[in-house]
Amino acid sequence: MKDLVTHVRSQHLFAPGETVVVAVSGGADSVALLDIMSRLADERLNLVVAHLNHCLRGSESDDDEKFVSDIATRHHLPFVAIRVDVASFAAAEGLSLEDAGRQARYAFFHEVARRRGASSIAVAHHLDDQAETVLIRLLRGAGGTGLSAMTASGDSLVKRPLLQVSRAELELYLNGRGLTWRTDSTNSDTTILRNSIRHELIPTLRKYNPRISERLAATAEILAADEELLEHLTGSAFDRLASQDDDTVAFDIEALLKEHRGLRLRLYRHGLHELRGDLMRIGLAHLEAIDRLASSGRPNASLKLPGTLRVERCYDRLSFTCAAPQAAQRWEQVVPGEGRYHLDNDMALTVRRVERPEDLATGSKRIVYLSTEAAPFPWLVRPFTPGDRFTPLGMTGSQKVKELFINEKLPLHERSRVPLVFSEGEIIWVAGVRVGEKGRVTSATGAVLRVEILEITP
Template identity: 25%
Template sequence: LTTEAEAREARYAFLAEVKASVSTGVVLTGHTADDQAETVLFRAVRGSGPDGLVGIRPAREDGVERPLLRVWRTDIETYAMRVGLPFREDPSNRDTSWTRNRIRNVILPALEEAVPGAKSSLARLAVLSEMQREALEGLSSLALGQCAVRGSAVEGSFVLDLAVLSAWPDAVIAQVLREAGRRLGLALGSGAVERTLRLIRQGRDGASVDLAGRHAATRSSGALRLGPTPLPAATEGPGAGPRVVIPAAGETGQAQWSAGAGLRRVRWGPCRRASPEGPIVWSEGQGEEARLTPGPPPGEPALKDADAAAVLSAAGLTFPLELRTRKPGDRMEWTGHDRRLKKIMTETGVPSFDRDTTPVLADALGSVLWIPGLTASGHGAETVGPGRGPSSQPAPDWFCVTLSRLEGEAEP
């Protein structure tokens, strides 16, 4: 063993083997308040934040507990000698070639002489840091819930609203980044967190910084994406994503869509208004639960933010329709003008890292009719989603396409 870390891991591996062999529930170690003071001082001079200054935890997730962590070594030795309890001191603890031993045998005694009570203060700092860490964790959990546009370990990435995130102090943002990283299986070091904080506060649109394990933070159109780099093969370049074909106006059907923001269900078919002022429902085959307008009756869940629907005039459609990702040269009638799809996505704030995975609905001629949850073309399409619905004007032949999160999908 060539480092203190390797020796520590070897000790815990041995204890884990012993614990497994005797089928005991816990392993107790003899860490004392002196060990705590040494650890806090060591981490402080290395520039650790609140997590590091917590020092040695009273318990580990693997069943190791430290019941003597608030008791000083001299008090334990005095008690052992008084009751005749034999104990052994590891002679390697006196070897000052190891950093920990130099702190224990040289630096801390000198510090205690210069500043009486220094060891007690360092141990108390660990307790105060634990309180601060708990407060930060609570605030960061609230902040992550507020700013997470979408994301989970299942999806493999997080997308955060920059306006909401940047309103929090840097200490909370740093904890949000660490927590998001932890959920993605990443241990973000102080360097990665500092780089990402600079990206959030000062970065230009389209800029990115490396995190860890081939992951990056990318800033675009008011959003911050934490996820793998390069992007998965299915999202490399326009037109490389999945596609769902809707064959004819009179047909109903459903399929799954998987690109970008996780797994979604696509449904399509003729639709109608249940009454002159009532909700739009499927005409047949989809079930009355498929209400497309907000404000469902009691017993039905409200539309989730990710749900969206298009209500199209069937008479003006050229089938088959296709739900797909964008292709080079895609255009769409928007605000009364024929516009490039890339320009529309830029102006409506679709982040650059989402543009190749955002679904679009196109007709057989290649004209884009709808960007789910964002906008519809002038081809008789009306976007339906949370907080908005189609006009109450009757339409003789409507065709609906919906995109919604599958039940049970992981939330941020």
């Protein structure tokens, strides 16, 4: 039989003297893990036993908690437990019991690690768990990232020292040490996918390969090594092609489309993960939809992804955001004459009468001269609404304001902030973009109105 203490030590997952939270459910796997960890004498580990009571099986769950507490006492180790109504949590969050339980457990383990100053969390996933995870993800549909399943060293804290040890080996170890464990009665419920795979699918697959669990685990290990390489390449490409701030990741579309499709899909995943911290509910269909958006001939389009994730194409830029877009504000401001007027879009409009300059060119789209006669007060200022039309300076006939925005390549998210200035029901200025024919200053015009739109800085 494999010497499991030596096997765990050989992985060098734990530094001498460090504090480790050991997740113990009371089942065979976690009881074996705690016993093995307690025998790593050379490492002088400071172990903390953590148990989450899922409150799913009444007195059975309470008995599990008492069983683990007694084990911790026998090992003279600190014991930390918490009770979580996982069924209520699952219903409130729309999760399966398995997913809800996993989220609750890991949140608890990380909190215990934080409070105890632990630098590792040891969990008892083993080779058969790995095989089951590979099959679950294969059935649900997954690429290399998903099929690489679990690693011995997961996130910055989680460690899985038994990942290459089978369930049978763990039970042999327990029997050899004279140790007992608790059996979860729900483990035989084959309406739960993992249990169905464990009790029905894997026994069937063993008819084709008696070592199917080992082969699936080995496949996951190979894919994990490939993923490590591919993630390194993706990270390098992301640093080269993407720009990022607190709530946005953006790519230059021309440069992006020069990359292979496989790398593009990985870049999208990487960008989404940077924004949200996980890729839950993001599948291949979403990544392909993003790629179609990037390859589209449409200059402006957007795509809503699960949660608050949003992807927007604006001409040559593809942007990812994790905040729900703000609804366009509806407001109106009456301008009765000269003065400074604060608008509800965090801008200000200033109007003052000046002598007609020899050169009407101001050098800025934010400043214009308008005729006092052609554009009499009162004015009305409001945001753009679909269907707005005006006649641009020097033109005859009207044009949709939306077409002006498209021609000026104004991003979609900026259009709702552009103020339109009206006189006698006609647009005299699309502020900061184009002057209307109605406000034209002619050679016969005397005094004129100097109008400026300003951003208000807090």
